[in-house]
């Protein structure tokens with residue numbers, strides 16, 4: 107009896123000792139598929155933040171006047187895992203416009219309605235080899251719009267989403283994005299107004315699409331809803347959670363809701379690897395090896411299938427329209443944590 111009590115006391119003492127010696131950041135944390143060692147992930151995120159925080163490469167987008175005056179020093183990093191662990195640092199509550207990253211989720215919504223084959227048939231999923239807002243790309247491709255991430259394809263995608271009115275369509279899109287983020291997202295009205303006042307190029311694209319019968323609702327109305335979807339505000343944690351929903355086979359890791367049908371996730375991720383960074387996509391696949399999507403607001407989200415997503419926000423962009431700092435940070439994290447999908451190291455094979 108005495109022996110049993112003694113052994114119970116020893117067990118309790120050992121348990122308390124373990125709790126006291128464990129690093130604070132790992133207490134109360136589940137083990138995670140992307141972060142089996144959470145302390146290591148935190149260290150890599152901190153290291154990336156420190157390494158690149160003073161990087162001055164790139165320039166804010168200025169063709170949307172609002173974006174030109176966003177503080178170029180803003181900088182935030184977030185990782186959300188498929189079991190909803192969050193590791194984040196920097197400007198993590200700042201709400202920036204989602205811009206072209208929205209196109210991934212409108213693609214998902216349109217695929218839900220049309221099915222993959224019909225969507226591919228109407229919008230396509232091939233590289234265009236041209237800038238994201240290219241007019242000649244539309245004229246050169248008479249049978250489809252290239253892919254859902256160039257502006258023409260994204261406007262065409264919006265036109266395919268069914269709704270009685272433009273307002274109804276906008277509400278449907280915003281609700282869908284919110285379900286992917288696991289919380290209510292809102293429009294940044296100033297971004298919307300700024301872009302709506304200057305988006306003559308997108309209106310021209312919509313007219314050209316109409317000429318080739320590749321827009322499926324009123325052209326200007328489609329551009330307007332598209333402009334709103336690009337002006338949805340997200341912070342870097344919300345964006346990482348939207349990515350983690352895709353990483354988690356379409357199921358939001360925070361709410362448990364199946365937002366995107368699992369069967370469409372591989373097609374969406376393959377579109378992202380092929381065209382997510384426009385003319386930077388090949389180099390990105392080469393160096394980083396993760397499906398990703400950029401936006402001219404300065405965000406990039408990269409998906410690690412089955413594990414989680416990395417989102418970075420830093421406004422200055424390169425010539426292709428991709429955040430310079432976000433690319434460097436994600437490349438650094440993916441390399442340190444062996445996340446490149448094309449590297450055998452990502453599944454633990456180290457070689458000789």
Ligand code: DON
Pocket residue numbers: 205206207238239257301308333336400401402403426427428
């Ligand atoms: O239509 C546009 O030009 C913007 N609303 C979105 C472009 C964009 O984000 C391109 N991405 N890097």
